[in-house]
Amino acid sequence: MKQLITRTITGVLFVAVILVCFLKPIAMTMVFALITAMTVWEFCGLVNNRGDVQVNRFICTAAGVFLFLAVTGFCSELTPSSVFIPYLITVIYLFISGLFTQSEDPVSDWAYSMMSQMYIALPLSCISVLAFRATMTGVTTYNMLLPVSVFIFLWANDTGAYCVGSLLGKHKLFPRVSPAKSWEGSIGGGILVLLVAALISWADHSMAFECLGAMETGLSLTGWLGLGLTVVVFGTLGDLVESLFKRTLGIKDSGTILPGHGGMLDRFDSSLMAMPAVVVYIYTLTVV
Numbered sequence: 001m002k003q004l005i006t007r008t009i010t011g012v013l014f015v016a017v018i019l020v021c022f023l024k025p026i027a028m029t030m031v032f033a034l035i036t037a038m039t040v041w042e043f044c045g046l047v048n049n050r051g052d053v054q055v056n057r058f059i060c061t062a063a064g065v066f067l068f069l070a071v072t073g074f075c076s077e078l079t080p081s082s083v084f085i086p087y088l089i090t091v092i093y094l095f096i097s098g099l100f101t102q103s104e105d106p107v108s109d110w111a112y113s114m115m116s117q118m119y120i121a122l123p124l125s126c127i128s129v130l131a132f133r134a135t136m137t138g139v140t141t142y143n144m145l146l147p148v149s150v151f152i153f154l155w156a157n158d159t160g161a162y163c164v165g166s167l168l169g170k171h172k173l174f175p176r177v178s179p180a181k182s183w184e185g186s187i188g189g190g191i192l193v194l195l196v197a198a199l200i201s202w203a204d205h206s207m208a209f210e211c212l213g214a215m216e217t218g219l220s221l222t223g224w225l226g227l228g229l230t231v232v233v234f235g236t237l238g239d240l241v242e243s244l245f246k247r248t249l250g251i252k253d254s255g256t257i258l259p260g261h262g263g264m265l266d267r268f269d270s271s272l273m274a275m276p277a278v279v280v281y282i283y284t285l286t287v288v
Helices: 002-021 025-047 057-075 081-099 106-131 145-168 183-205 221-249 264-287
Strands: 132-134 140-142 172-174 178-182
Touching (some): 002 145, 025 057, 025 106, 145 183, 145 221, 145 264, 172 183, 178 221, 183 221
Antiparallel strands (some): 132 140, 172 178
């Protein structure tokens, strides 16, 4: 019972922080820069426990935060494209440093260093790509609706999958990696997300979120339903990818920073695959 109460309190506070921070672009930037730092730091600490791996935890974390801030600055048109040059220099440094560290397995060090950027920093940076978008007049503005909706869909998917899976789950989705997940649960989560997507679509078209500073996205009902399905598929895959990562390392949770929920990777695993997929989806709709 105590575990359930702890998990519930942590979950409510987590959701509140995520939703509130999106009300202002500066708050969103500060919160997710911190989240990027904590998640990359956690990841590097985990992989450094593997045998001969020696990832530079500080440099990888600093690089990840810089990438998030650089993408945010570029997408909001506050900085030119040259803002990425220091990041590229850092990437080059991470490779060259392998010549001098005398590591027994520099290739693994390189691989894990780049994974910290590609698996964590880049996907989280996609939040800014979704938040800062050009209007029909070509003016770039901040709109919280798309990134917030992705998180809402992820939470709805988790809730629906847990409830339906607990009651009806019989056919395992991916037993080698995550024995608890079932096809029934995944379908239940998907149905709940579609219902939530239809509700958000209605609110979007009726400008119900205008009081929160959100503007109409221009997505049709079909577009919102497609967005929801994209989150369901890639959010589930993100969860499975992190489960495989933890199983490879032989750990149950990625950390203990969030009581009842584990570590930062445990909390953001689904979004690490969903955010890039949503960016591709949105820009595909724009091109088509």
